[in-house]
Amino acid sequence: MAKQRILVCPICGETQPEIKVCRVCSTLLDTNGLLLAEGAIGPWWVRKEELTFRPGITYDNLAELALSGKITLQTIVRGPTTRQLWKVARRVKGLSHLLGRCHNCGEHVSPDDRTCDGCNAQFLKFTDRNNMGIELGAPSKGETGGMSSFLSDAEILDTQSTPLTLPPKPEVQQSPESVETDEAEESVEESVGSPQFRSLQRRLEQGKRRVLALTISLIIALILIGILISTPLG
Ligand SMILES: [Zn+2]
Ligand SMILES: [Zn+2]
Known part of the structure; x- marks a missing residue:
């Protein structure tokens, strides 16, 4: 009997015997099916416990889910307009108007509207598949330990360790008879x-x-x- 091959689904990562359709994410596991699935990968995520390991989806895919009622105003999503932080759909720019609400003021709008009558917010499409929308802040300066390639030469020379110091000398005894003796000198030296x-x-x-x-x-x-x-x- 031939040994059964084990396959990892490229889309959801589920390990399973070699089959035609993934038993978890339903992706068709032939060349065409996988190309189609890969083409649907994008920077938008819909929070679903049962599909934890799915890649993100494209804006078009997200809009389709919204217009077909698979996403509601209460669905939790993240994407380029949320800086990839989870947010409730009714507050998400680019998505909420497709569900009939302005993301900015909550005004009732139509999915075809381009601006909000209430607050003039623009309703844009975010179709760039490779734009995650992550905030590109400046690298933190010297907060973490260790050396960084961002350090200047002067900063590298400026070491963090405290230089060794001699303990303070005890006060030399002031009584004239003891100052003259070897004992007193020795006590200072030692x-x-x-x-x-x-x-x-x-x-x-x-x-x-x-x-x-x-x-x-x-x-x-x-x-x-x-x-x-x-x-x-x-
Ligand atoms: Zn799968
Ligand atoms: Zn508005």
Whole structure:
């Protein structure tokens, strides 16, 4: 038995066995049917739960739905005149007059009217299939994190991180007897860094002193040995 092929409907995306007509969107799934369906794709959407995955439709298609009563004043739609935001049909420019109402003032109008007698609003057709009507705002400036190709050189150099700062120095003790001592000087010098760093620094200082003492002892010992060797034994 031949393996059954699985097909994804190009119009609604439904997965189904290879058949002639899509069981969800009723598109004829042969070459002509698909060309026809593709030609009906446009920037208008009618909100229908059962057809969530359908592409948008053309203005002509939308007008046909309105004039045939498949869209009412309460239908939720979106398109180029709503900036692709959902809106109730009676407020939608280009559609509402086909349903007998002015989108602007709500005045009763005829689908054939070109302007509203009440508010002079124009009733236009929006037939451009590729115009989504999306608001083209300027890109936001520096609101989001990270680098953007819109940044200027100066902005790239201006880093966001806070530069490292030294902790404030504790006030030098003012009593004259302590200022003169090594202790006071040391306390100012060692104020830089964490307690751990300071203790490490102290240990390093102690180590250095020990090495110096040992070196001096070694030199003295060598000198003594030299004297002992060079002294003729009586
Ligand atoms: Zn389909
Ligand atoms: Zn009006």
